[in-house]
């Protein structure tokens with residue numbers, strides 16, 4: 001696999017930098033700073049120490065025995081749910097906050113949908129003594145009131161966004177507006193492998209610790225590489241974080257699971273590959289859900305973290321290349337996956353992660369087809385990225401009939 005993106009931030013025909021003139025120079029400043037930092041041993045050491053002492057890495061690669069029995073395969077869970085603040089998002093938040101401090105920025109802004117990225121950002125800002133302002137749609141604030149309060153406990157200001165659909169994409173618009181105005185003092189800490197170059201590459205690099213650990217851990221535990229990796233895909237950061245270290249391992253298949261929501265009608269899901277086509281949103285070209293007039297479509301998922309109309313540009317590239325397979329799991333199956341993992345392993349997964357679990361519970365799924373083709377006479381070996389813990393989702397799940 002070639003090392004991507006190219007100097008202009010392109011992954012094949014995807015990615016790039018589609019922003020107003022006023023954002024070009026802050027993006028270049030960020031790119032220069034990041035290119036220096038990632039070659040600097042002192043920065044690397046600072047990041048690695050933070051991951052170990054604050055985030056709690058390495059996270060375990062857990063052999064899920066009862067789930068394995070149920071699925072007829074050997075299944076390991078990469079336990080990102082055990083990260084500080086409850087999901088993988090803190091890996092990236094820590095990396096970018098350290099970079100911001102190095103750049104002499106005293107203020108951090110971020111957007112958040114479900115609130116997980118906001119909480120991770122507020123947490124690392126408290127750690128490093130940085131001012132923190134988080135933009136959040138008023139609809140999301142209502143749905144995720146507890147996370148709003150958590151951010152405030154960490155000293156962040158949560159600014160309501162009352163425009164558009166009052167959700168994540170509107171919060172991103174507002175954060176970009178703030179960044180243009182306050183770029184001297186402010187770093188925009190973006191939460192997934194989205195947005196203009198260098199964000200998709202930088203966020204991937206900060207998250208790729210997941211796959212580097214998992215690769216080492218599975219080799220130690222099993223003496224071989226897995227047949228298939230599985231992860232849920234919102235913007236695409238936990239999945240690319242797991243997949244990246246394995247991209248050159250030709251025998252390792254990868255499956256990304258998008259939100260199938262309530263069905264394949266536009267507006268009812270967030271399956272960008274099944275229901276979308278090429279378009280530009282928030283500074284990058286990728287697959288995008290839009291209507292006939294080119295208006296960005298509404299999306300739906302029971303899990304707020306998978307509910308975004310576009311997908312990281314590197315995923316678009318790897319999809320077209322056929323290196324990664326993508327599929328979707330709907331709300332009902334995700335809720336079943338949630339319940340099954342609770343009962344089988346005593347682990348409460350985030351509803352996002354439950355999409356990946358559900359995909360493995362289906363014996364006819366692409367995961368098992370890929371695994372069988374590769375494993376021959378041996379038992380299939382599968383790693384699921386458990387991107388986060390489900391405490392935040394208990395109220396949502398309680399509102400549905402028992403699965």
Ligand SMILES: *Cc1c(COP(=O)(O)O)cnc(C)c1O
Nearest residue numbers: 234235236237238305352387388
């Ligand atoms: C935000 C989130 C996701 C989706 O974001 P990605 O960038 O696709 O990883 C998935 N799982 C959890 C637990 C999240 O908080």
